[in-house]
Amino acid sequence: QLQLQESGPGLVKPSETLSLACTVSGGSINTNIYFWGWIRLPPGKGLEWIGSISYSGGTHYNPSLKSRVTMSVDTSKNQFSLNLSSVTAADTAVYYCARVGGGYGLYDAFDIWGQGTMVTVS
Amino acid sequence: DIVMTQSPDSLAVSLGERATINCKSSQSLLYSSNNKNYLAWYQQKPRQPPKLLIYWASTRESGVPERFSGSGSGTDFTLTIGSLQAEDVAVYYCQQYYDTPITFGQGTRLEIK
Numbered sequence: 001q002l003q004l005q006e007s008g009p010g011l012v013k014p015s016e017t018l019s020l021a022c023t024v025s026g027g028s029i030n031t032n033i034y035f036w037g038w039i040r041l042p043p044g045k046g047l048e049w050i051g052s053i054s055y056s057g058g059t060h061y062n063p064s065l066k067s068r069v070t071m072s073v074d075t076s077k078n079q080f081s082l083n084l085s086s087v088t089a090a091d092t093a094v095y096y097c098a099r100v101g102g103g104y105g106l107y108d109a110f111d112i113w114g115q116g117t118m119v120t121v122s
Numbered sequence: 123d124i125v126m127t128q129s130p131d132s133l134a135v136s137l138g139e140r141a142t143i144n145c146k147s148s149q150s151l152l153y154s155s156n157n158k159n160y161l162a163w164y165q166q167k168p169r170q171p172p173k174l175l176i177y178w179a180s181t182r183e184s185g186v187p188e189r190f191s192g193s194g195s196g197t198d199f200t201l202t203i204g205s206l207q208a209e210d211v212a213v214y215y216c217q218q219y220y221d222t223p224i225t226f227g228q229g230t231r232l233e234i235k
Contacts, residue, residue: 037224047164047172047215049224062223096171107219109162111183113171
């Protein structure tokens with residue numbers, strides 16, 4: 001079955017760029033049915049949507065982060081990526097990648113999630 | 123942005139009893155053209171990712187036990203656990219996907235009394 005796995009550094013310095021990848025296994029990312037998303041969970045807080053991307057690279061970002069976020073898709077690696085620039089301690093969180101399921105494009109629930117990766121800004 | 127507000131923030135229920143979590147959105151999540159409510163519920167246990175329980179406000183995800191049910195329409199929604207089991211201890215989140223930015227409720231922590 002489809003699985004997602006995040007990868008990237010667990011520690012990033014303030015003002016630098018956080019870069020994460022999500023590798024999709026058990027299925028292809030190259031489908032026009034699904035979008036793919038990033039969500040984070042800061043310590044002691046709730047879930048925050050960062051943004052979502054289609055297989056063709058169409059993006060939708062959270063306006064609160066839009067000036068610092070870039071997402072991309074690499075279909076040859078079956079992978080999509082997140083770059084968050086100019087990080088501060090407030091960006092410390094567990095970062096999850098997830099599939100937007102159901103075939104309704106962007107507007108659907110996240111049905112499959114990666115295990116998450118903790119990123120600390122310090 | 124659509125603001126999602128859950129109540130209560132935390133809840134303690136005895137094993138075998140019913141647990142009810144509420145979620146209110148700042149605007150309607152009902153899309154008139156397809157009569158669907160763009161609302162999902164997730165369960166998150168410690169050191170695990172969120173797990174989708176309910177989508178379209180009341181459709182149970184495959185493999186989710188029947189004791190989990192979702193109801194409501196428009197701006198007011200409810201997640202009900204019919205008979206609480208020990209493995210249901212978790213934080214529960216509602217989420218709207220009616221419009222971007224996608225937003226979540228603040229979470230409700232469910233414990234055993």
